[in-house]
Amino acid sequence: MTELNIIQLGLGKVGQELLRQVAALWEQDRATHLNYIGLADSSGLLLDTNGFYLDDLHDALAVKTANGRLDQAAIGDIDGPIVTNQLISLLRAARIKATIVDLTADTANLPLLAAARAAGHDLVFANKAPLAVDYASYCAIAPTLPSEDAPTGWGRVRHEATVGAGLPVISTLENVLASGDQIKRIEASVSGTLGYICAALDQGLSFSAALRRAHDLGYTEPDPRDDLNGIDAARKALILARRMGLPMELSQVGVDSLIPAGLESTSLDEFWAKLPQVDETYRVKLDAAQKRGNVLRHVALIEDERASVGLREVAADSPLGRLRGSDSIFIWHTVRYSNSPLIVQGPGAGPQVTAAGVLADILGLG
Numbered sequence: 361m362t363e364l365n366i367i368q369l370g371l372g373k374v375g376q377e378l379l380r381q382v383a384a385l386w387e388q389d390r391a392t393h394l395n396y397i398g399l400a401d402s403s404g405l406l407l408d409t410n411g412f413y414l415d416d417l418h419d420a421l422a423v424k425t426a427n428g429r430l431d432q433a434a435i436g437d438i439d440g441p442i443v444t445n446q447l448i449s450l451l452r453a454a455r456i457k458a459t460i461v462d463l464t465a466d467t468a469n470l471p472l473l474a475a476a477r478a479a480g481h482d483l484v485f486a487n488k489a490p491l492a493v494d495y496a497s498y499c500a501i502a503p504t505l506p507s508e509d510a511p512t513g514w515g516r517v518r519h520e521a522t523v524g525a526g527l528p529v530i531s532t533l534e535n536v537l538a539s540g541d542q543i544k545r546i547e548a549s550v551s552g553t554l555g556y557i558c559a560a561l562d563q564g565l566s567f568s569a570a571l572r573r574a575h576d577l578g579y580t581e582p583d584p585r586d587d588l589n590g591i592d593a594a595r596k597a598l599i600l601a602r603r604m605g606l607p608m609e610l611s612q613v614g615v616d617s618l619i620p621a622g623l624e625s626t627s628l629d630e631f632w633a634k635l636p637q638v639d640e641t642y643r644v645k646l647d648a649a650q651k652r653g654n655v656l657r658h659v660a661l662i663e664d665e666r667a668s669v670g671l672r673e674v675a676a677d678s679p680l681g682r683l684r685g686s687d688s689i690f691i692w693h694t695v696r697y698s699n700s701p702l703i704v705q706g707p708g709a710g711p712q713v714t715a716a717g718v719l720a721d722i723l724g725l726g
């Protein structure tokens with residue numbers, strides 16, 4: 361197996377879990393072709409072109425699980441952090457081809473990643489943000505379509521965990537397209553949080569009680585409006601649409617926000633206090649749907665070169681209608697899967713499955 365020189369940007373929930381999974385493999389003398397040469401958090405990047413030892417990964421984990429900063433940590437023999445934009449020249453000088461793994465949550469490293477890719481380094485993402493920027497910037501870090509050749513010398517790109525965490529969503533899409541099939545429509549429930557709320561409505565919970573329960577279970581963002589606004593779901597729909605070859609912008613994805621009107625920018629306390637005002641509206645909507653044999657689901661739809669996310673009525677006995685809990689589901693209607701669609705379903709979020717998706721991507725590059 362080819363040795364892979366890993367530089368991991370981000371040591372939050374997913375980043376720490378990835379280190380745990382790699383450390384566990386190393387302890388069994390497996391995945392020893394993974395050579396960790398860089399670790400970064402928001403305080404900077406620690407680089408050791410000889411590679412970290414298992415103890416170094418444990419040291420980094422100890423610092424980050426205690427909410428510490430890498431620049432204050434004693435890890436290996438490294439002098440201190442470098443700024444990330446020095447990275448490419450350092451790698452060039454050391455004649456190293458790297459695999460840069462983006463587990464951060466914004467686009468701050470986008471210029472670095474684009475330059476690294478053009479210089480031949482491979483990229484692996486769990487971070488959706490850089491894949492949902494304007495189309496021209498996206499192209500610099502985008503994986504190539506089956507119909508395209510990558511520009512000579514550019515690195516490879518993997519991003520399985522950006523949509524559906526560890527579920528084989530991107531790989532299924534790639535296989536369908538690479539084998540010459542044509543996708544007619546993708547329907548999906550891509551938000552575990554919004555999926556959970558919809559399924560809880562079926563069980564008789566009010567909208568406000570369902571959201572409160574999802575919040576108490578840790579399924580929502582600290583401010584649940586960051587889930588209800590549908591932006592995260594729209595980013596996932598955009599990533600899928602772009603991988604189907606549509607040169608689409610995020611602003612072209614139709615998004616129905618579920619934030620009640622007037623509560624978009626109130627304090628969080630006022631939001632929770634006033635939320636029950638919408639319960640009756642949802643009850644009436646669901647009653648009407650159920651009379652037609654339907655239920656409400658939060659659906660991402662890609663069809664006819666358009667993408668949208670929002671609340672839809674679907675048949676109660678359909679795969680989407682039967683969805684329970686916080687699972688995600690992806691349904692491909694293609695020319696070959698026409699009578700019965702191709703379906704991938706399971707947990708679509710959580711650090712363990714997300715890190716596992718990232719690790720599978722990394723190992724696939726070896």
Ligand SMILES: NC(=O)c1ccc[n+]([C@@H]2O[C@H](COP(=O)([O-])OP(=O)(O)OC[C@H]3O[C@@H](n4cnc5c(N)ncnc54)[C@H](OP(=O)(O)O)[C@@H]3O)[C@@H](O)[C@H]2O)c1
Nearest residue numbers: 370371372373374401402463464465486487709710711714
């Ligand atoms: N959690 C999930 O279930 C899940 C599922 C699918 C995809 N994802 C995606 O995976 C990514 C990571 O998620 P997470 O839950 O681990 O997020 P997180 O806990 O917020 O961690 C983000 C990490 O990025 C670091 N960081 C911020 N700016 C940086 C920079 N400029 N350079 C290097 N590191 C930087 C942060 O540093 P500090 O530690 O110093 O703050 C932190 O360690 C996100 O994009 C998320 O959307 C997550």
